[in-house]
Amino acid sequence: xxxxxxxxxxxxxxxxxxxxDHRAEHIRTILRxxxxxxxxxxxxxxxxxxxxxxxxxxxxxxxTCEELHPPQELLSTDLICALPRPQTLKKVLITCGMMxxxxxxxxRANRVEKSYYQSPLIQPExxxxxxxxxxxxxxxxxxxxVTVHDRFKVFFEDTFPDLETTETIQGLRLLASTEALxxxxxxxxxxxxxxxxxxxxxxxxxxxxxxxxxxxxFLRFVLGxxxxxxxxxxxxxxxxxxxxxxxx
Amino acid sequence: xxxxxxxxxxxxxxxxxxxxDHRAEHIRTILRxxxxxxxxxxxxxxxxxxxxxxxxxxxxxxxTCEELHPPQELLSTDLICALPRPQTLKKVLITCGMMxxxxxxxxRANRVEKSYYQSPLIQPExxxxxxxxxxxxxxxxxxxxVTVHDRFKVFFEDTFPDLETTETIQGLRLLASTEALxxxxxxxxxxxxxxxxxxxxxxxxxxxxxxxxxxxxFLRFVLGxxxxxxxxxxxxxxxxxxxxxxxx
Numbered sequence: 001x002x003x004x005x006x007x008x009x010x011x012x013x014x015x016x017x018x019x020x021d022h023r024a025e026h027i028r029t030i031l032r033x034x035x036x037x038x039x040x041x042x043x044x045x046x047x048x049x050x051x052x053x054x055x056x057x058x059x060x061x062x063x064t065c066e067e068l069h070p071p072q073e074l075l076s077t078d079l080i081c082a083l084p085r086p087q088t089l090k091k092v093l094i095t096c097g098m099m100x101x102x103x104x105x106x107x108r109a110n111r112v113e114k115s116y117y118q119s120p121l122i123q124p125e126x127x128x129x130x131x132x133x134x135x136x137x138x139x140x141x142x143x144x145x146v147t148v149h150d151r152f153k154v155f156f157e158d159t160f161p162d163l164e165t166t167e168t169i170q171g172l173r174l175l176a177s178t179e180a181l182x183x184x185x186x187x188x189x190x191x192x193x194x195x196x197x198x199x200x201x202x203x204x205x206x207x208x209x210x211x212x213x214x215x216x217x218f219l220r221f222v223l224g225x226x227x228x229x230x231x232x233x234x235x236x237x238x239x240x241x242x243x244x245x246x247x248x
Numbered sequence: 249x250x251x252x253x254x255x256x257x258x259x260x261x262x263x264x265x266x267x268x269d270h271r272a273e274h275i276r277t278i279l280r281x282x283x284x285x286x287x288x289x290x291x292x293x294x295x296x297x298x299x300x301x302x303x304x305x306x307x308x309x310x311x312t313c314e315e316l317h318p319p320q321e322l323l324s325t326d327l328i329c330a331l332p333r334p335q336t337l338k339k340v341l342i343t344c345g346m347m348x349x350x351x352x353x354x355x356r357a358n359r360v361e362k363s364y365y366q367s368p369l370i371q372p373e374x375x376x377x378x379x380x381x382x383x384x385x386x387x388x389x390x391x392x393x394v395t396v397h398d399r400f401k402v403f404f405e406d407t408f409p410d411l412e413t414t415e416t417i418q419g420l421r422l423l424a425s426t427e428a429l430x431x432x433x434x435x436x437x438x439x440x441x442x443x444x445x446x447x448x449x450x451x452x453x454x455x456x457x458x459x460x461x462x463x464x465x466f467l468r469f470v471l472g473x474x475x476x477x478x479x480x481x482x483x484x485x486x487x488x489x490x491x492x493x494x495x496x
Contacts, residue, residue, distance in 0.1 A: 002475050037445065099474050138474040183494040207394030224490030225320065226347050226386040227250050232483050240491040242472030246431040 003139045015065040023162040024061040042141035070158035076194040082109035086119040091231040096144040097134020104146045111201040156216040171209035173218040203212045251290045251387045272309040290389035310313040324442040325491040329358035330449035334367040339479040344392040345382020352394045359449040421466040428456035436492040
């Protein structure tokens with residue numbers, strides 16, 4: 001926990017927050033902090049900085065914020081994932097929080113098991129702890145927006161283009177594929193600051209899906225020589241994008 | 249399981265292998281293969297190709313290899329990790345198998361908990377299943393060499409240089425650091441085909457360690473803007489290296 005994320009429900013007064021859950025425990029037992037010590041905090045979807053521990057008793061900790069500043073501006077990175085199995089989804093949610101994803105679209109694909117749509121993790125309130133865990137690790141405060149879509153074609157023909165029309169320049173749309181001949185750097189353009197990366201299901205997309213995504217402007221790129229798990233492909237792709245953005 | 253990895257102990261005759269463990273179960277229940285079907289196989293540290301299911305009865309499957317070919321030549325990527333907690337080490341071992349790591353050095357560092365050295369995962373026989381799982385996912389057959397070192401200074405002053413003296417050109421030595429000003433592409437040189445990447449413990453290296461690694465020729469690079477978990481930093485760094493190698 002590199003940043004203690006504070007939410008509205010924690011507030012007990014102007015700049016004061018009371019914690020009695022795993023965050024309080026972390027501050028006590030891992031950080032071994034005492035009254036008067038400072039910890040790094042971030043307000044969900046808001047500013048970040050330091051807070052002083054104004055009281056610490058039993059399971060409860062009170063924090064008083066000081067020196068808050070606006071968070072870093074983030075470039076827009078959106079992720080489209082074929083809805084993965086719940087254990088994998090947890091990892092993807094943590095990664096999205098940790099690596100600054102703006103929107104995560106979870107979509108149905110031919111090789112997505114229907115049972116995954118019955119998972120409790122489909123519900124936003126069950127996703128939240130994993131997203132917060134990611135923010136806390138990555139030292140970020142902007143909560144990724146997660147949406148679940150159950151019609152592949154509708155998503156690419158209507159939902160996604162509608163979201164994008166609010167923007168003046170079309171963002172870069174990338175589709176990870178083990179069969180692609182080009183890599184991310186072949187398509188990357190520093191002038192385009194919005195990037196959407198699509199990662200397929202275990203077993204890959206079916207040809208119909210790839211065709212439809214290509215019609216929607218998605219460019220196929222290869223991540224490397226290996227066949228990666230979904231959660232690994234997500235991190236590798238985001239790492240590659242980070243590198244290209246730092247270079248430019 | 250994209251590749252069924254076969255080991256010596258599975259052999260029951262010339263090109264014939266008998267399986268009755270999780271691999272047999274995977275072939276039966278996930279691949280839903282039947283007698284006569286073909287599966288992709290790889291011989292540990294050897295060739296890969298296809299095998300035919302010559303018999304399938306109860307829990308047992310017999311495979312007959314056909315069309316084996318040598319594996320891809322792999323560039324040398326070595327990884328140095330401060331020994332992580334056991335749950336993280338499992339993920340790192342899988343990644344090493346999946347992403348073509350040649351050697352993994354697990355080293356002691358100031359912020360490594362001593363108890364991690366008591367973990368059963370320190371033993372090679374307990375590491376093997378995770379490495380094999382990675383190979384099977386990444387479609388590779390070369391087993392990463394894992395070594396555990398319990399003296400930081402000795403490792404960087406003697407062990408590591410000794411390993412490297414067998415090579416004529418010094419490989420690229422990189423050290424991930426959230427404080428570095430340069431990124432991997434600033435140091436990457438396509439003429440050097442061996443790369444060693446060092447990833448620190450949760451909480452980072454202490455200054456003494458960074459100094460000593462820099463004296464040993466390690467160059468500090470930043471992975472991106474986020475503070476990543478160890479297992480995520482490993483994947484992101486390997487993804488970035490893959491991208492640079494594809495570009496050149």
